[in-house]
Amino acid sequence: MASYVSRLLRPSRRILSNFERKCFVLRGTAFMSTYQSPPGEPSIPEWKQPQNETIELKRARLLYQSRKRGMLENGIILSTFAGRYLEGFDEEQLDQYDNLINKPGNDWDLFYWVVEHKPTPEEYDHGVMDLLKTFAKNPDMESRIRQPDLSENEQRHT
Structure with missing residues (x-):
C-alpha cells in the first residue's frame, strides 16, 4: 500500500x-x-475558521483535530502538544493553532516545518509555531509513542 x-x-x-x-x-x-481539479469537477473548498464558537468548544474541536491527523507522526506530536498547552492558550493563540493545523493543505509540509526540515512560511511563523517546534525537539526526552488519554470532560466534548 x-x-x-x-x-x-x-x-x-x-x-x-x-x-x-x-x-x-x-x-x-x-x-x-497542489492538486488542481480537472475541468468540470468541483474544487475542494478553502478551509475557513468556524464563526461564533465558544472558547470551550474551540478547545474541544482543536483537541479532537490534533488527535485525528492524516499521518501518525503529526497525530502524536500535535495531540501531545495540545494536551499540554491548549488549556492555557488565549483566544489569539487558539486562532493561530487553528490556522496552523487546518489551513495548510499538506500534512508533510506541516511536519517538515515543525521539525525544521523546511522553513516555515511567514503566515505560520508565530509564537505558537515556535512553541510547537521547541516541543517537537523534546528537550526533556519524554516518551511520546502514543497519544495521551482523554479526561472524562474531554471525552464528553469529542
Whole structure:
C-alpha cells in the first residue's frame, strides 16, 4: 500500500481517478494543496475558521483535530502538544493553532516545518509555531509513542 501511495504522490502527469481523489480526501491526506481539479469537477473548498464558537468548544474541536491527523507522526506530536498547552492558550493563540493545523493543505509540509526540515512560511511563523517546534525537539526526552488519554470532560466534548 505504501508504495502505491508514494507512486501517486510522485510528480507526474497522471490524473487521479475520482475514487483515488476521494480516498485522499477521506484519509485527510494533505495532497490537495497542489492538486488542481480537472475541468468540470468541483474544487475542494478553502478551509475557513468556524464563526461564533465558544472558547470551550474551540478547545474541544482543536483537541479532537490534533488527535485525528492524516499521518501518525503529526497525530502524536500535535495531540501531545495540545494536551499540554491548549488549556492555557488565549483566544489569539487558539486562532493561530487553528490556522496552523487546518489551513495548510499538506500534512508533510506541516511536519517538515515543525521539525525544521523546511522553513516555515511567514503566515505560520508565530509564537505558537515556535512553541510547537521547541516541543517537537523534546528537550526533556519524554516518551511520546502514543497519544495521551482523554479526561472524562474531554471525552464528553469529542
